[in-house]
Amino acid sequence: MRAITVAALSLLILAGAIWAADKDQKTDPGSITPEMIAKMRDALKPDAQTQRLMDAVIKNDVKSIAINNSVMKDHNPYFSHEIKTGSITDQKGSGRCWLYAGLNVFRPAVIDKIGDDSFEFSQNYLFFWDKIEKANRFMETVIERRKLDAGDENFQRILLDPVGDGGWWEYFVYLVKKYGAVPMTAMPETKSTENSGMMDQILTEKLRDVAFDLRAMDAKGASVEKLRQRKDEALLEIYRITCFHLGVPPTEFTYRYKSKLDEEKKMAELVKAMDALSSGKTGKDFTETEALKEMAKEKVSLLKTYTPMSFSEEYLKAKLDDYVVLANVPFKDFNKLYKMERSGAMVGEADAGFLNVNMDDFRMATLQSVLSDEPVWFGSDVGPQRDTKSGIMNSNLYNYDDIYGIKSHTDKGELMLYQTTVTNHAMAIVGVDLIDNKPLKWKVENSWGDDVGTKGFFTMYDNWFADYTIMTIVNKKYLPGRITALLDTKPVILKETDPFHDMMMIK
Numbered sequence: 001m002r003a004i005t006v007a008a009l010s011l012l013i014l015a016g017a018i019w020a021a022d023k024d025q026k027t028d029p030g031s032i033t034p035e036m037i038a039k040m041r042d043a044l045k046p047d048a049q050t051q052r053l054m055d056a057v058i059k060n061d062v063k064s065i066a067i068n069n070s071v072m073k074d075h076n077p078y079f080s081h082e083i084k085t086g087s088i089t090d091q092k093g094s095g096r097c098w099l100y101a102g103l104n105v106f107r108p109a110v111i112d113k114i115g116d117d118s119f120e121f122s123q124n125y126l127f128f129w130d131k132i133e134k135a136n137r138f139m140e141t142v143i144e145r146r147k148l149d150a151g152d153e154n155f156q157r158i159l160l161d162p163v164g165d166g167g168w169w170e171y172f173v174y175l176v177k178k179y180g181a182v183p184m185t186a187m188p189e190t191k192s193t194e195n196s197g198m199m200d201q202i203l204t205e206k207l208r209d210v211a212f213d214l215r216a217m218d219a220k221g222a223s224v225e226k227l228r229q230r231k232d233e234a235l236l237e238i239y240r241i242t243c244f245h246l247g248v249p250p251t252e253f254t255y256r257y258k259s260k261l262d263e264e265k266k267m268a269e270l271v272k273a274m275d276a277l278s279s280g281k282t283g284k285d286f287t288e289t290e291a292l293k294e295m296a297k298e299k300v301s302l303l304k305t306y307t308p309m310s311f312s313e314e315y316l317k318a319k320l321d322d323y324v325v326l327a328n329v330p331f332k333d334f335n336k337l338y339k340m341e342r343s344g345a346m347v348g349e350a351d352a353g354f355l356n357v358n359m360d361d362f363r364m365a366t367l368q369s370v371l372s373d374e375p376v377w378f379g380s381d382v383g384p385q386r387d388t389k390s391g392i393m394n395s396n397l398y399n400y401d402d403i404y405g406i407k408s409h410t411d412k413g414e415l416m417l418y419q420t421t422v423t424n425h426a427m428a429i430v431g432v433d434l435i436d437n438k439p440l441k442w443k444v445e446n447s448w449g450d451d452v453g454t455k456g457f458f459t460m461y462d463n464w465f466a467d468y469t470i471m472t473i474v475n476k477k478y479l480p481g482r483i484t485a486l487l488d489t490k491p492v493i494l495k496e497t498d499p500f501h502d503m504m505m506i507k
Contacts, residue, residue, distance in 0.1 A: 088456025093195035095165030100447035102172035180308030330413030391453025
């Protein structure tokens with residue numbers, strides 16, 4: 001009996017050895033082996049200088065070590081051409097940069113018109129209607145895709161971020177055309193515009209609940225008409241929630257401003273207004289009262305009643321349809337029109353798109369617009385090579401590779417193709433510094449408040465503009481015919497599932 005046991009034990013030991021050897025032979029060729037671990041440990045045998053760098057990185061912010069001081073030393077905040085702008089704006093803890101940039105493009109013309117540097121459009125007003133439009137679009141898409149399995153990727157995709165703060169130039173255009181615009185005084189900021197996270201969470205959870213209801217109704221045989229009735233009920237609920245957070249959007253409001261126009265001109269305007277009101281039936285002495293003189297002295301405009309549309313027509317006079325989205329995406333074909341499938345936030349409006357052009361055309365269109373005193377909305381990857389405190393954006397600002405002893409790819413097309421460079425912020429270009437008739441740097445109006453950069457303004461060097469700016473918005477009058485002709489060509493459609501689709505949208 002003992003002999004049998006010993007024999008059996010010997011067989012088990014032998015089988016175990018064979019199994020272990022077999023296991024070693026079947027190790028996944030992609031796994032990290034002990035040999036590779038040994039090589040990694042042997043790979044770094046720092047000399048004294050490398051050790052000092054390692055010690056510095058361990059105890060300090062790597063940016064402070066990687067910074068290129070020659071860039072900082074050569075920097076100056078001056079520009080050969082600047083567009084007159086107002087005080088800096090602040091989006092705070094929200095993702096409304098695309099709205100701020102859009103309204104900031106048209107604000108200088110208003111400031112010039114009324115002579116009031118403090119003028120600011122209400123970003124909150126358009127933010128409110130953006131939430132409502134996105135909620136409506138989400139529910140319409142749920143109805144459209146109600147027959148899909150709930151786990152289908154095409155259904156799950158729409159659940160991810162139904163009312164996120166992000167946007168696109170076309171979103172801004174469609175909102176202004178449909179809802180108009182109002183001054184900041186008519187719909188000021190709220191706690192939820194300063195930090196929109198909680199509001200977005202509540203709206204998202206509510207919309208997902210509605211999505212469940214719509215699918216349940218469909219499973220019971222409800223018609224599309226009944227589903228839309230439920231959608232309309234939900235829209236009232238979404239409107240109510242949004243009002244709690246952002247306030248009730250005005251349908252009518254009064255507005256006046258304190259101008260810096262010269263007193264003589266202002267007095268003439270006031271006298272003209274008084275004459276028009278009196279229609280010549282009362283004495284001219286009403287144009288000489290102390291009150292009227294005081295109004296001219298204080299340079300305060302007459303009180304006037306507006307609707308959002310009438311205010312937009314008077315103060316935001318630009319023909320928004322004349323603006324063209326230019327992109328510089330090197331891994332896509334140049335001189336092509338692209339459209340992004342299902343990219344709109346508003347039901348019934350066209351999908352977003354862009355003309356892809358080379359960097360020379362991209363730069364020239366931007367330059368001509370700025371030199372014509374028209375700011376340029378632009379989208380970029382604002383993360384790399386930026387010092388927030390000074391507001392400097394320069395492709396050579398930080399030399400990380402020199403610290404680690406490595407070499408990284410720098411080609412813009414490759415970086416975009418591999419999602420290293422993406423569109424994540426929108427700002428406005430409001431100036432340029434020309435040296436030997438070439439742009440050295442650009443003045444940028446940001447929306448991060450006035451305690452960063454130069455009182456809120458950033459300096460974008462031309463190398464950064466070329467490397468990290470992905471799109472600009474210019475009036476087509478600044479484009480040659482060979483480019484505007486592309487608007488009439490058949491677009492290349494970027495499918496909803498194309499990863500590049502999301503890379504272009506500002507989240």
